[in-house]
Amino acid sequence: MIKMKKRRSYIMFFLIMIFFVGVHHVNAEAQQLYVVPIKGEVGPAMASFVSESIEEAELNNAAAIIFNINTPGGQIDSSIKISNSILDTSIKTIAYISDEAISAGTIISISAEKVYMSPSSTIGAAETRPNEEKYISYWTGKLRNVAQIRNRDSNLVASMADANIEIKGVIDKDKLLTLTSKEAMELEFIDGIEDSIEQVQKAEDFSNNTIYELSPSFQLRLASMATSVTATSILLTLGFVGAFIEIITPGFGLGGGISLTAFGLYFTGVLLAGLSNWVVIAIFIIGIMLLILEVIVPGFGVPGILGIIAIMASIVMASSSIEQALTSIIITVILIVIVILLLLKFLPKNNKFFDRITLSTSLNTSSGYVSSKNYDSYSGRLGVTITPLRPAGSIEVDGKRLDVVSEGVYIEKDQNVKIVKVEGNRIIVRKAD
Numbered sequence: 001m002i003k004m005k006k007r008r009s010y011i012m013f014f015l016i017m018i019f020f021v022g023v024h025h026v027n028a029e030a031q032q033l034y035v036v037p038i039k040g041e042v043g044p045a046m047a048s049f050v051s052e053s054i055e056e057a058e059l060n061n062a063a064a065i066i067f068n069i070n071t072p073g074g075q076i077d078s079s080i081k082i083s084n085s086i087l088d089t090s091i092k093t094i095a096y097i098s099d100e101a102i103s104a105g106t107i108i109s110i111s112a113e114k115v116y117m118s119p120s121s122t123i124g125a126a127e128t129r130p131n132e133e134k135y136i137s138y139w140t141g142k143l144r145n146v147a148q149i150r151n152r153d154s155n156l157v158a159s160m161a162d163a164n165i166e167i168k169g170v171i172d173k174d175k176l177l178t179l180t181s182k183e184a185m186e187l188e189f190i191d192g193i194e195d196s197i198e199q200v201q202k203a204e205d206f207s208n209n210t211i212y213e214l215s216p217s218f219q220l221r222l223a224s225m226a227t228s229v230t231a232t233s234i235l236l237t238l239g240f241v242g243a244f245i246e247i248i249t250p251g252f253g254l255g256g257g258i259s260l261t262a263f264g265l266y267f268t269g270v271l272l273a274g275l276s277n278w279v280v281i282a283i284f285i286i287g288i289m290l291l292i293l294e295v296i297v298p299g300f301g302v303p304g305i306l307g308i309i310a311i312m313a314s315i316v317m318a319s320s321s322i323e324q325a326l327t328s329i330i331i332t333v334i335l336i337v338i339v340i341l342l343l344l345k346f347l348p349k350n351n352k353f354f355d356r357i358t359l360s361t362s363l364n365t366s367s368g369y370v371s372s373k374n375y376d377s378y379s380g381r382l383g384v385t386i387t388p389l390r391p392a393g394s395i396e397v398d399g400k401r402l403d404v405v406s407e408g409v410y411i412e413k414d415q416n417v418k419i420v421k422v423e424g425n426r427i428i429v430r431k432a433d
Contacts, residue, residue, distance in 0.1 A: 031063040032212040035197055038067050038082070041230075042074025042104040044273040045223035047081040049216045054089050056214070063209045064092040066197060067112060073103025074228075075324055076128065076139060083146055086111040096200050097121040102178075106160055110146055115190045116200050117181035123190075124160040124178035130323075136162055156189055219272045226269020229324060233331035236315070238262035240332070241339050243288065270318040280317045287311035378402065379422045382432055385415045395429060404429045 034057040036050060050067075057065050067086070073079075086093050086108070095112035097105075099121050106126040109115055117123065126143065128135040140161045147154040159165040159177040166173040170187070184190045194200045201207060216224065225231050239262035245255030267281050290307030312329065319325035383397035391406040395417055404419070404427040411417065416432040 031209055033206050033209040034062045034065045035211055035213040036067050039070045041228045042071055042079045043224055043227045044078050045220050045227055047078040049220050050082045051085045053214050054085050057091055062091055066094045066096055069095055069097045069101050069105055069109055070099040071105040079104030079107050083107045083111040107143055107146055110150055110152055116192045116194050117190055119181055119193055121181050122178055125176050126161040127176055223269045223272035226265055227273045229327055232328045235262045235266040236332040237335040240336050280314050283310050284314035375422045375427055378419050381419050383417055385411055385413050385417055388413050402427055
């Protein structure tokens with residue numbers, strides 16, 4: 001009887017061992033090798049995508065994560081966020097540079113435990129923008145720190161960002177280091193050169209693990225596009241130029257459509273990237289309304305100043321950093337000035353658009369123009385507009401030409417108007433009933 005009990009105990013123990021071994025085997029087979037693409041300009045949307053991808057890999061107990069890197073660089077703060085996400089995960093991380101890891105791509109690559117490069121790839125040239133000492137010092141310190149954490153040559157990494165660093169036989173002073181895959185391998189800066197992700201998988205002994213490649217959603221791709229410095233500047237320029245055209249032309253037309261579309265894409269992008277909220281958008285809209293008020297209503301410039309402040313504040317609040325916001329604003333202002341000057345320069349003088357933004361009639365005495373004098377006697381008189389009032393223009397009263405302004409509304413040519421107020425040389429009119 002005792003022997004039977006022992007035999008049963010052995011059998012139960014044996015079955016339990018088989019069960020746990022089987023479970024372990026199934027889990028090992030179920031582990032996937034995650035591949036996360038880091039391609040294009042590094043920005044807030046990419047940082048969000050990488051962070052979410054790592055969280056998903058951790059949740060699903062991934063065997064490892066391979067970051068497929070091909071980037072010309074991007075925003076420093078976003079690249080540091082990506083670096084921190086990679087450093088913080090407990091899953092094994094591998095960087096594979098398929099083409100280039102320039103600038104911000106450098107810190108992302110060396111954040112992984114292992115680094116592989118394709119035969120034709122490069123890494124380095126991690127110069128800051130703006131290229132000032134305080135930014136160089138901060139950025140170089142970050143690069144050194146990550147290199148030391150991953151036991152890589154911190155001097156090599158620093159020389160990719162600081163042109164003052166000289167390494168004999170590697171890089172001269174006043175030059176930034178960029179390494180080919182062969183050079184990086186010779187300097188023992190990387191772990192290997194492989195032709196593909198599959199070759200990296202084999203080299204790291206993950207041949208039995210299934211590759212699971214992630215890709216950013218449409219929303220993240222839109223956010224990535226809209227939050228890049230280039231796209232931000234273009235969208236803001238189109239938005240403001242479109243608004244300018246719409247303001248100086250009566251009715252809602254093409255300018256308004258372009259403006260709404262451009263601003264809509266911009267704020268959709270920053271919302272999806274998690275950089276903005278509806279409060280920021282409300283501040284921006286208030287700023288636009290104040291600028292419109294300044295244009296159509298005579299005043300002392302207060303609405304215009306407040307509008308500019310509100311718009312600038314909203315752009316800064318919707319950016320990942322003050323540096324990025326200032327860069328976008330400066331580029332946008334330059335582009336706006338260039339576009340408006342081109343419109344004024346190249347449009348034909350008889351073009352209807354040009355007529356709306358210029359006073360084509362000569363203001364001389366032969367045309368009945370009245371120079372500065374006391375206009376109090378004209379108060380309450382009726383006249384006819386001889387140019388459109390936007391809100392400034394000219395009217396004719398008893399054969400005399402007067403410069404006037406409306407009460408902030410657009411009045412077409414050949415309309416009856418009444419002078420309702422005279423303030424020195426300033427004559428205010430409204431459309432006659």
